[in-house]
Amino acid sequence: MSKKLWGGRFSKKTNPLVEDFTKSIDVDYLLARHDIMASLIHTKILAKAKLISEPEFKILYKGLSDIQNELGKGKFKFDKNSEDIHTDIQNKLERKVGPVALKLHTARSRNEQVVFDTKRYCVFEVCNIINKSIGDFIKQIEKFANTHKNIIMPGYTHMQHAQPVKFKDYILAYAYMLKRDSKRLEDSLHRLTYPLGSGALAGTSMEAKLYNEAAKEIAEKMDHPFFKVVENTIDNISDRDFIIEILSALAILGMHLSRMAEDFIIWSTQEFGFIEIDDAFCTGSSLMPQKKNPDTLELIRGHTGELYGNLVSVLVMMKGLPLTYNRDMQLDKKPLFSSIKIIKDELEILTRLIAGIKINKVNIKRQLEEESLYATDLAFYLAKNKVPFRKAHEIIGKLIKDSLDLNRRIKDMKDEELKKYSPFINGKVIKNIFNPITSVNSKKSFSKKNLSCRVTVVEPR
Ligand code: ARG
Helix, strand or coil: CCCCCCCCCCCCCCCHHHHHHHCCHHHHHHHHHHHHHHHHHHHHHHHHCCCCCHHHHHHHHHHHHHHHHHHHCCCCCCCCCCCCHHHHHHHHHHHHHHHHHHHCCCCCCHHHHHHHHHHHHHHHHHHHHHHHHHHHHHHHHHHHHHHCCCCEEEEEECCEEEEEEEHHHHHHHHHHHHHHHHHHHHHHHCCCECCCCCCCCCCCCCCHHHHHHHHHHHCHHHCCCCCECCCCHHHHHHCCHHHHHHHHHHHHHHHHHHHHHHHHHHHCCCCCCCEECCHHHCECCCCCCCCCECHHHHHHHHHHHHHHHHHHHHHHHHCCCCCCCCHHHHHHHHHHHHHHHHHHHHHHHHHHHHHCCEECHHHHHHHCCCHHHHHHHHHHHHHHCCCCHHHHHHHHHHHHHHHHHHCCCHHHCCHHHHHCCCCCCCHHHHHHHCCHHHHHHCCCCCCCCCCCCCCCCCCCC
């Protein structure tokens, strides 16, 4: 194990099993850039508070900036023997600038560093998901919907034929879900507080003002609308709500993607045959030569379990923890990083998959011939002719049942037969109403024709 940030109080070496069990570098190396930023800000504050001299400040600042550059150029080698990323960067700085590096940790704690790093990671990732991943996906959904704007399909409830709907509206329903997802994610950022200055839990003797000034000066990136000044250091160190909120928003988003995946899986079955998924997004069978399986979509559906599990694991880990920091909290990052990665991958894959979907209009149109799809329109027609709706419902229900029992299409029934159900029903009326175009055009409750589903947020640089 490399040099620890503690040790003075100990007379024995840590058991190697414990070192292995307690370290987190394998996971938290992803926080490196944010940890360096935290240190750059802290260095500036130490200088302002006169806890380090101007030359010392310059050495530390330059050393950290060099590490930052190395990381940017991919030249940063993580030391897998470090306890965590905070330790690794501290040790790297010491190797670079010598003993002055030992002053960097003045008046700060890893407890605040880890909160800062994770929050800043969240801001970057969540902004990227909203602006890029969801943004591109919604754009593709809109394109897909508009390309097929004239297609009418059967709408389903309980997976049974319900009423005809526009394919476009069906697909755009997903864009609205994603708009809500974007808003939920954005909202989770608005409660972020700025943890530097919290110390281990009790705060530091340096003024909060210094932290804010330094943050603004050095990292304009942190002068971000989402970050609020620290008010209660104890809460700041104890709080992982932001992770739970983000994991929750990502779990809901994943649920939406899994429903879309499921729709596409069903539509691509031989039984439906509404769509064909591009070969590049399917896989085959080792035994059955004819198979083309929608594995990509199945995995999108399957990963939802992981997204829920990640949320539940942090919720359970936090339950009943006494304030403030407890080592249990180290286990928050794996689920967070996992959910972020799953969602980014899924959105990217689905964006491309949708672009390659082929629609089989003939199969969709064939389903529209099924007469029960128009039963509700016929009941509405009777209601418009002053037949009480419950009565109309019963009349049409009976008509559908007879048609099924007699194995006769309603369209083929004679006027005399139809009149027995209601004097308002005849062959002409049936012909008019049993028409997908008439059916969808008769629905006026769509208030918005032009979508504005894309949400953007101010991105940190
Ligand atoms: N690796 C730790 C974590 O991720 C960092 C904080 C360590 N703090 C401590 N007091 N041991 O939570």
